[in-house]
Amino acid sequence: xxxxxxxxxxxxxxxxxxxxxxxxxxxxxxxxxxxxxxxxxxxxxxxxxxxxxxxxxxxxxxxxxxxxxxxxxxxxxxxxxxxxxxxxxxxxxxxxxxxxxxxxxxxxxxxxxxxxxxxxxxxxxxxxxxxxxxxxxxxxxxxxxxxxxxxxxxxxxxxxxxxxxxxxxxxxxxxxxxxxxxxxxxxxxxxxxxxxxxxxxxxxxxxxxxxxxxxxxxxxxxxxxxxxxxxxxxxxxxxxxxxxxxxxxxxxxxxxxxxxxxxxxxxxxxxxxxxxxxxxxxxxxxxxxxxxxxxxxxxxxxxxxxxxxxxxxxxxxxxxxxxxxxxxxxxxxxxxxxxxxxxxxxxxxxxxxxxxxxxxxxxxxxxxxxxxxxxxxxxxxxxxxxxxxxxxxxxxxxxxxxxxxxxxxxxxxxxxxxxxxxxxxxxxxxxxxxxxxxxxxxxxxxxxxxxx
Amino acid sequence: xxxxxxxxxxxxxxxxxxxxxxxxxxxxxxxxxxxxxxxxxxxxxxxxxxxxxxxxxxxxxxxxxxxxxxxxxxxxxxxxxxxxxxxxxxxxxxxxxxxxxxxxxxxxxxxxxxxxxxxxxxxxxxxxxxxxxxxxxxxxxxxxxxxxxxxxxxxxxxxxxxxxxxxxxxxxxxxxxxxxxxxxxxxxxxxxxxxxxxxxxx
Numbered sequence: 268x269x270x271x272x273x274x275x276x277x278x279x280x281x282x283x284x285x286x287x288x289x290x291x292x293x294x295x296x297x298x299x300x301x302x303x304x305x306x307x308x309x310x311x312x313x314x315x316x317x318x319x320x321x322x323x324x325x326x327x328x329x330x331x332x333x334x335x336x337x338x339x340x341x342x343x344x345x346x347x348x349x350x351x352x353x354x355x356x357x358x359x360x361x362x363x364x365x366x367x368x369x370x371x372x373x374x375x376x377x378x379x380x381x382x383x384x385x386x387x388x389x390x391x392x393x394x395x396x397x398x399x400x401x402x403x404x405x406x407x408x409x410x411x412x413x414x415x416x417x418x419x420x421x422x423x424x425x426x427x428x429x430x431x432x433x434x435x436x437x438x439x440x441x442x443x444x445x446x447x448x449x450x451x452x453x454x455x456x457x458x459x460x461x462x463x464x465x466x467x468x469x470x471x472x473x474x475x476x477x478x479x480x481x482x483x484x485x486x487x488x489x490x491x492x493x494x495x496x497x498x499x500x501x502x503x504x505x506x507x508x509x510x511x512x513x514x515x516x517x518x519x520x521x522x523x524x525x526x527x528x529x530x531x532x533x534x535x536x537x538x539x540x541x542x543x544x545x546x547x548x549x550x551x552x553x554x555x556x557x558x559x560x561x562x563x564x565x566x567x568x569x570x571x572x573x574x575x576x577x578x579x580x581x582x583x584x585x586x587x588x589x590x591x592x593x594x595x596x597x598x599x600x601x602x603x604x605x606x607x608x609x610x611x612x613x614x615x616x617x618x619x620x621x622x623x624x625x626x627x628x629x630x631x632x633x634x635x636x637x638x639x640x641x642x643x644x645x646x647x648x649x650x651x652x653x654x655x656x657x658x659x660x661x662x663x664x665x666x667x668x669x670x671x672x673x674x675x676x677x678x679x680x681x682x683x684x685x686x687x688x689x690x691x692x693x694x695x696x697x698x699x700x701x702x703x704x705x706x707x708x709x710x711x712x713x714x715x716x717x718x719x
Numbered sequence: 720x721x722x723x724x725x726x727x728x729x730x731x732x733x734x735x736x737x738x739x740x741x742x743x744x745x746x747x748x749x750x751x752x753x754x755x756x757x758x759x760x761x762x763x764x765x766x767x768x769x770x771x772x773x774x775x776x777x778x779x780x781x782x783x784x785x786x787x788x789x790x791x792x793x794x795x796x797x798x799x800x801x802x803x804x805x806x807x808x809x810x811x812x813x814x815x816x817x818x819x820x821x822x823x824x825x826x827x828x829x830x831x832x833x834x835x836x837x838x839x840x841x842x843x844x845x846x847x848x849x850x851x852x853x854x855x856x857x858x859x860x861x862x863x864x865x866x867x868x869x870x871x872x873x874x875x876x877x878x879x880x881x882x883x884x885x886x887x888x889x890x891x892x893x894x895x896x897x898x899x900x901x902x903x904x905x906x907x908x909x910x911x912x913x914x915x916x917x918x919x920x921x
Contacts, residue, residue, distance in 0.1 A: 282902045283895050287874050291895055293902050295913055303795065305752035314888070331750055344750035351752055388913065395795040395819055411797035411823035413887070421891045423899055427874070459737050460789035463815050493789060495818050516912030523910070555737045573735070663794075665746045684741045684793060686764045 269530040271431050272500050273466045276406035276527070280389050288428040292406075294418045295388040298374045299326035299361065301352040302665070303393025307415035308355040319422045321360035325383050328352055328366060329373045330665045334628050334655035337366055345666065359419075372631020372657040375399040375599040379483065380633055382512025386501040386524040391418060396599050396681065398489040402482035403509070404501035404527050409490065429496060430464055430536040433529075435471040438543035443715045445609065446481035447601060447679070447698035449473070450488040451549035451559050453541060459557040462494035465537065468529060469499050473543035479508040480605040487600045488681050491556040500528040548714055550586045551683045551696040553578060558683075562586055562701065562713045577685055578693050579673070586711055591695070593676040594625035594706035595688075596652075598662035601679035601699050602630025604637050610679075610699040611643045613707070613718055619651035620709025626653040626668070628660040652706065664689050677705035721828035722884030726809055727853040727862075728782035730846035731772045738786060739793030740820060744802045746794075757798055758805030773806065777849055785839075785846040786813040791820025800827045810854050812842050812861070825877055826887065830856060832871045841869065856882055 270278070282291040304326070311318070318324065331345035340346040349366065356363035364371045370381065375396050378384040386404040391397060393415045400407035414424055434453060454461070467489050474482065482499045489497030499505075501524045509515045547561035553574035560567070566575065566584045575581065580589075596602075596610050607629065619625045627647050629635035635657055638644055644654045661668040662680035664687065670676055672691030679702050680687075683694040695711065704717040748760040765771045772778055784790075784803070790813040791799060800823040803811070810830040824831045832854070834842065845852055845863050853862035856878060861869040873881070880887065907914050 283898045285876055287876065289874060289876050291891065291898070293899070293906070302749045303797065306754050306797075309752075330746075342750070348750045348752055385913075387910070393795055393797075395793065397795075409795040409819050411795055411800070411819055411826065413797060413823065413826040417888050417891065420888050421895070421899065422903075423891060423895065425876070425887065425891070459792060460815055463789065463818060490793075493792065493817075516915075520910070520912055555739075557737075663746045665749055682739075682741065682793060684739045686745050687741050690745075690764060690767075 269533040271529040271533045271535060272404060272468055272498050272527055273406070273429065273431050273496070276387065276389070277428060279387070280406065282423050290426060290428065291423045292389055292426050293423055294391055295323060296383060296390040297324045297415070297418050298378050298383070298390070298392035298397070299324055299415070300330060300374045300392070300394065301328040301348045302330045303412050304355065304415055305348065305351055307412045307419060308359070310416040311419050314420065316420050318359050318361065318419045323422070324361045325378070325381070326352060326356045326361050327364040327371055327374055327377055330659045330663055332366055332658040333666050334658050334660050334668055337656055341667065369632040369636065372634065373599045373602060373659055375487065376602060376630035376634065379403065379479070380512070380631060382509055382515035385509070385515070386505060387527055391424065395490045396487050398495060398497045399483050399487040399599060401486040401489070401497040402479060402499050403505055404498060404524065406496065408495040429466040432462055432465040432467045432494070432537040432539065433535040434467055434469050434539045434541065436469065436473040436541045436543050437471040438473055439476070440473060440543045440546060441715070443700055443718060444546050444548055445698045445700065446477060446484040448546050448549045449541070449543070450485050451551070451556070451696065452546045454488065454492045454557050455549070455559040456541070457492055457539060459491060459555050460493040462492040465494045466496035466498060467492070467494045469497065474499060475502065478605060479504060480603045483603070484600055488556070491681060501525070548698060548701050550701065550711060552580060552586060554683055554685045556681070556683060556696060560586060562711065587713060589711045590675065591623060591677045591705050591710060592674040593670055594623060594702050595628070595661040595676055595678045595680060596626070596699050596702050597628030597630065597660050598680040599630065599659070600681045602628060602634065604634050606679065606699040607634065607638050607643050610703040611646045613700050613703040613714060614646055614650045617650060617707040619706045623706055623709050625651065625706035626655055626661065628655045629657045631657050650707070661688055677702040677711065720826065720884045720886060723809060723828055723830050723856055723881045725853070725855040726782060727851055729778055729780055729849070730783035730785050730812070730842065730852045731778040731781040732785050732843055732846040733772055734785065734787045734843055736787040737789045737792055740791055740796050740799040740817070741793055743791065743799040744796060749796060749798060754801045756805065757802035761802040761806055780807070782807055782809045783852055783854070784808055784811045785843045786811055788814040790816050792817035795819040797823040800824045800829055804829055812839065814839050825881065828881065828884065830854065830881060832861070834869065834871060838869045
């Protein structure tokens with residue numbers, strides 16, 4: 268019987284089949300951060316239990332950490348929450364990368380960086396963007412706090428089998444069009460609930476040509492299409508990335524990992540195709556990630572009233588030329604070294620436009636150090652960007668990085684929800700190149716013309 | 720977990736699509752490290768704007784939400800389920816749910832009911848009219864004011880767990896401890912790298 272990658276990952280982890288498509292799945296790896304874990308550790312302690320396999324977990328603080336003045340965290344609740352994670356890890360024997368550890372960073376950046384994320388594994392985290400790790404051919408998905416407690420206590424989770432959706436993206440992306448534009452185009456096409464109940468496998472020549480970092484961007488925003496799981500079959504690109512990482516196996520089990528690919532005659536429940544050559548730089552105009560258009564486009568003539576009122580836009584209004592107050596380059600979607608290289612590559616001899624506040628937040632300490640070794644920090648700083656310490660920052664606005672009401676932000680993050688970057692904040696999602704160009708121009712511009 | 724058996728209550732209409740968990744509990748409240756008391760932060764921004772449905776006298780005491788498609792999409796924060804439960808909400812009726820939210824709801828005694836478009840519209844109409852709605856989980860029926868009823872489906876596992884208020888972790892430990900150990904022995908032999916390399920090598 269021909270099997271998809273998802274089928275193979277699922278079947279390899281069934282501890283017990285309960286029928287009706289429901290099974291207990293063994294969980295190989297869990298990433299832990301400070302926001303979704305406190306109540307899980309408390310619940311575990313109330314039961315008088317210790318983690319079943321502490322060495323399968325890795326913890327880091329990322330959501331509430333400040334991006335400057337890290338020696339003294341000003342917000343007492345954030346300080347306590349981060350200290351609580353450290354204490355919970357110390358008490359249970361779970362490795363914790365502290366705020367002063369050079370490896371600290373966003374949970375979805377550090378997992379791959381450390382070789383913690385591996386093909387053929389099940390990986391969970393109390394964070395919806397855990398879909399990111401599917402880029403390695405791992406069955407990775409976001410869970411809630413009760414499920415974290417369950418994994419700590421038992422190493423298994425009760426899950427319902429998803430339907431499979433293959434998204435085939437063939438063709439070559441235009442220069443200055445990235446994985447971020449690709450996933451925004453897909454979400455625009457199928458809608459924010461378009462893949463509810465599905466595990467998406469990304470396939471096609473455009474996906475095969477993508478770097479690991481681009482694949483992570485693609486899988487990261489799978490949740491914004493309504494699916495919990497995004498997958499890319501592991502290949503030489505994957506193996507090259509993983510070879511020599513601190514937690515990677517030596518040697519890499521390449522034969523086992525190559526066998527994970529969907530069989531040629533595997534059947535998917537649904538198929539969607541995208542033509543890479545037709546994808547333009549994308550910009551969201553509304554408050555849901557499917558409210559998106561090519562930068563050359565306009566707010567649809569039939570757009571809902573509520574997102575327009577919130578965003579301060581009108582039907583038919585062009586996206587190009589829209590003035591921005593703030594720019595954020597970072598997040599688990601676009602805070603990796605390639606994202607920062609792409610952003611820095613747009614700067615040229617320009618400077619951040621007057622009146623615009625632009626920040627660059629590396630996804631991890633190692634990304635920051637790499638960027639500094641390459642001189643990217645100096646290019647950003649010379650152009651008038653701020654160069655910050657790693658964390659989720661202005662994506663989730665849990666630390667002191669947040670927008671004032673009504674401020675308009677070009678953001679490389681993943682959510683343009685109401686209030687996401689602060690009360691009344693207006694977020695336009697776009698790629699690192701597009702956000703950087705917006706910072707320099709002071710308004711939304713088509714990066715293809717900006718660099719051309 | 721508090722069992723869910725049956726309920727007859729007011730239903731508040733909240734029909735917009737894609738109401739995300741950032742709306743249900745804004746991120747700035749997520750440094751709270753307890754499950755209790757989150758109801759006061761639920762829908763904080765919308766409540767500030769005024770005219771929020773759960774603040775209208777007509778819907779005081781509503782225990783059912785009739786929500787739009789993809790309710791609870793976005794962030795995995797279980798705080799959203801805790802906050803709704805803290806407000807006294809016991810059931811949510813929607814055309815579809817964010818999947819992580821749905822799983823979180825079920826683990827906190829909240830019943831997520833998925834209905835097709837025409838059935839959903841009938842329940843929404845009842846909510847808008849201020850009628851009480853009856854939900855019986857054992858028979859998987861929603862009773863409306865006009866004595867008609869609508870069937871809904873939950874998996875057997877989900878229904879039985881909710882009806883009994885079962886603790887999932889205890890259940891798994893009792894029933895599947897041996898199966899887990901057997902799985903681990905098999906994996907240790909088949910994929911030793913998942914066991915040998917748990918800690919970083921120097």
